[in-house]
Amino acid sequence: MEPLDTLIQRWLEWDQDPSTRGEIEKLLADKDDAGLEKRLRERIQFGTAGLRGRMQAGFSCMNSLTVIQASQGLAKFIKTTHKGTEQPSVVIGRDARHNSQKFAFLAANAFEAEGIHVWWYDGVNPTPFVPFAVLLKKADAGVMVTASHVSSASPMLEV
Numbered sequence: 001m002e003p004l005d006t007l008i009q010r011w012l013e014w015d016q017d018p019s020t021r022g023e024i025e026k027l028l029a030d031k032d033d034a035g036l037e038k039r040l041r042e043r044i045q046f047g048t049a050g051l052r053g054r055m056q057a058g059f060s061c062m063n064s065l066t067v068i069q070a071s072q073g074l075a076k077f078i079k080t081t082h083k084g085t086e087q088p089s090v091v092i093g094r095d096a097r098h099n100s101q102k103f104a105f106l107a108a109n110a111f112e113a114e115g116i117h118v119w120w121y122d123g124v125n126p127t128p129f130v131p132f133a134v135l136l137k138k139a140d141a142g143v144m145v146t147a148s149h150v151s152s153a154s155p156m157l158e159v
Helices: 004-014 018-029 033-040 064-081 100-113 129-137
Strands: 050-052 089-094 117-120 141-146 156-158
Touching: 004 018, 004 033, 018 033, 050 064, 064 089, 064 100, 064 141, 089 100, 089 129, 100 117, 100 141, 129 141
Parallel strands: 089 117, 089 141
Antiparallel strands: 050 156, 141 156
16 A cells, blocks of 8 residues: 555646645645545546546545546547547537536547547537437547536536
Protein backbone atom coordinates (compact mmCIF):
# COMPACT_ATOMS: atom_id res chain seq x y z
CA MET A 1 0.00 0.00 0.00
CA GLU A 2 1.33 3.40 -0.98
CA PRO A 3 2.00 5.90 1.79
CA LEU A 4 -0.62 8.64 2.14
CA ASP A 5 2.07 11.28 1.54
CA THR A 6 2.72 9.78 -1.91
CA LEU A 7 -0.97 9.95 -2.80
CA ILE A 8 -1.18 13.56 -1.61
CA GLN A 9 1.87 14.59 -3.63
CA ARG A 10 0.55 12.80 -6.73
CA TRP A 11 -2.81 14.57 -6.42
CA LEU A 12 -1.20 17.99 -5.96
CA GLU A 13 1.13 17.34 -8.92
CA TRP A 14 -1.64 16.24 -11.30
CA ASP A 15 -4.63 18.37 -10.28
CA GLN A 16 -4.82 21.68 -12.15
CA ASP A 17 -8.18 22.80 -10.73
CA PRO A 18 -7.63 25.44 -8.00
CA SER A 19 -10.83 24.57 -6.14
CA THR A 20 -10.10 20.85 -5.76
CA ARG A 21 -6.40 21.46 -5.09
CA GLY A 22 -7.54 23.81 -2.34
CA GLU A 23 -9.74 21.10 -0.80
CA ILE A 24 -6.80 18.70 -0.52
CA GLU A 25 -4.49 21.47 0.74
CA LYS A 26 -7.04 22.34 3.45
CA LEU A 27 -7.38 18.71 4.54
CA LEU A 28 -3.58 18.55 4.67
CA ALA A 29 -3.31 21.79 6.68
CA ASP A 30 -6.01 20.53 9.07
CA LYS A 31 -4.09 17.24 9.44
CA ASP A 32 -7.28 15.40 8.47
CA ASP A 33 -5.67 12.07 7.59
CA ALA A 34 -9.03 10.26 7.64
CA GLY A 35 -10.47 12.72 5.11
CA LEU A 36 -7.38 12.45 2.91
CA GLU A 37 -7.48 8.63 3.07
CA LYS A 38 -11.16 8.60 2.14
CA ARG A 39 -10.62 10.81 -0.90
CA LEU A 40 -7.25 9.61 -2.13
CA ARG A 41 -6.76 5.94 -1.21
CA GLU A 42 -9.32 4.35 -3.56
CA ARG A 43 -10.07 5.20 -7.19
CA ILE A 44 -13.57 6.00 -8.36
CA GLN A 45 -15.00 2.82 -9.93
CA PHE A 46 -17.11 2.21 -13.00
CA GLY A 47 -20.58 1.06 -11.99
CA THR A 48 -23.55 -0.06 -14.03
CA ALA A 49 -23.20 2.57 -16.74
CA GLY A 50 -20.21 4.68 -15.82
CA LEU A 51 -18.56 6.71 -13.11
CA ARG A 52 -20.63 8.18 -10.32
CA GLY A 53 -19.48 10.02 -7.22
CA ARG A 54 -19.65 13.10 -5.08
CA MET A 55 -18.28 16.23 -6.70
CA GLN A 56 -15.18 16.95 -4.65
CA ALA A 57 -11.41 16.56 -4.67
CA GLY A 58 -9.78 13.14 -4.66
CA PHE A 59 -9.23 10.04 -6.75
CA SER A 60 -12.42 8.51 -5.30
CA CYS A 61 -14.66 11.41 -6.37
CA MET A 62 -15.96 13.16 -9.49
CA ASN A 63 -13.77 16.09 -10.42
CA SER A 64 -11.78 17.46 -13.34
CA LEU A 65 -8.82 15.15 -12.83
CA THR A 66 -10.84 11.93 -12.58
CA VAL A 67 -12.89 12.91 -15.66
CA ILE A 68 -9.68 13.52 -17.62
CA GLN A 69 -8.13 10.25 -16.43
CA ALA A 70 -11.26 8.21 -17.22
CA SER A 71 -11.41 9.79 -20.67
CA GLN A 72 -7.73 9.03 -21.28
CA GLY A 73 -8.31 5.42 -20.28
CA LEU A 74 -11.31 5.08 -22.58
CA ALA A 75 -9.34 6.72 -25.39
CA LYS A 76 -6.53 4.19 -25.01
CA PHE A 77 -9.08 1.35 -25.02
CA ILE A 78 -10.72 2.72 -28.18
CA LYS A 79 -7.35 2.97 -29.91
CA THR A 80 -6.52 -0.67 -29.12
CA THR A 81 -9.91 -2.02 -30.20
CA HIS A 82 -10.72 0.28 -33.15
CA LYS A 83 -11.23 -1.59 -36.39
CA GLY A 84 -11.29 0.15 -39.71
CA THR A 85 -9.46 2.73 -41.71
CA GLU A 86 -11.27 5.83 -40.48
CA GLN A 87 -10.08 7.86 -37.52
CA PRO A 88 -11.59 6.56 -34.26
CA SER A 89 -14.33 8.78 -32.88
CA VAL A 90 -16.49 9.36 -29.84
CA VAL A 91 -19.77 11.21 -29.26
CA ILE A 92 -20.02 13.47 -26.21
CA GLY A 93 -23.21 14.90 -24.75
CA ARG A 94 -24.13 16.68 -21.56
CA ASP A 95 -27.06 17.88 -19.52
CA ALA A 96 -27.52 21.28 -17.88
CA ARG A 97 -26.37 20.33 -14.39
CA HIS A 98 -23.48 21.90 -12.48
CA ASN A 99 -20.08 21.15 -14.08
CA SER A 100 -21.57 19.12 -16.96
CA GLN A 101 -20.24 21.53 -19.58
CA LYS A 102 -16.82 21.71 -17.94
CA PHE A 103 -16.54 17.92 -17.62
CA ALA A 104 -17.68 17.43 -21.24
CA PHE A 105 -15.02 19.88 -22.49
CA LEU A 106 -12.34 18.16 -20.41
CA ALA A 107 -13.36 14.76 -21.78
CA ALA A 108 -13.34 16.10 -25.34
CA ASN A 109 -9.86 17.54 -24.90
CA ALA A 110 -8.57 14.23 -23.52
CA PHE A 111 -9.96 12.32 -26.51
CA GLU A 112 -8.62 14.83 -29.03
CA ALA A 113 -5.18 14.72 -27.38
CA GLU A 114 -5.19 10.97 -28.08
CA GLY A 115 -6.09 11.53 -31.75
CA ILE A 116 -9.75 10.57 -31.42
CA HIS A 117 -12.29 12.67 -33.30
CA VAL A 118 -15.06 14.11 -31.10
CA TRP A 119 -18.63 14.52 -32.27
CA TRP A 120 -20.12 17.20 -30.07
CA TYR A 121 -23.62 18.46 -29.32
CA ASP A 122 -23.98 22.24 -29.09
CA GLY A 123 -25.70 22.82 -25.78
CA VAL A 124 -27.52 20.33 -23.61
CA ASN A 125 -29.12 17.17 -24.91
CA PRO A 126 -31.16 14.24 -23.59
CA THR A 127 -29.15 11.11 -22.77
CA PRO A 128 -30.69 8.98 -25.59
CA PHE A 129 -29.23 11.37 -28.18
CA VAL A 130 -25.72 10.06 -27.45
CA PRO A 131 -26.27 6.36 -28.30
CA PHE A 132 -28.33 7.44 -31.32
CA ALA A 133 -25.44 9.58 -32.56
CA VAL A 134 -22.96 6.76 -31.89
CA LEU A 135 -24.94 4.60 -34.32
CA LEU A 136 -25.54 7.41 -36.80
CA LYS A 137 -21.90 8.53 -36.91
CA LYS A 138 -20.51 4.99 -36.51
CA ALA A 139 -18.52 6.22 -33.52
CA ASP A 140 -16.48 3.91 -31.33
CA ALA A 141 -18.04 5.12 -28.08
CA GLY A 142 -20.35 7.64 -26.50
CA VAL A 143 -19.95 9.64 -23.31
CA MET A 144 -22.80 11.44 -21.55
CA VAL A 145 -22.08 13.81 -18.68
CA THR A 146 -25.17 13.81 -16.51
CA ALA A 147 -26.45 13.36 -13.00
CA SER A 148 -29.05 11.05 -14.52
CA HIS A 149 -31.24 9.63 -11.76
CA VAL A 150 -28.99 10.72 -8.88
CA SER A 151 -28.63 14.06 -7.12
CA SER A 152 -26.78 16.84 -8.90
CA ALA A 153 -24.10 16.58 -6.19
CA SER A 154 -23.20 13.17 -7.64
CA PRO A 155 -22.71 13.61 -11.39
CA MET A 156 -22.02 10.70 -13.69
CA LEU A 157 -19.84 10.08 -16.68
CA GLU A 158 -21.86 7.49 -18.59
CA VAL A 159 -20.18 5.43 -21.30
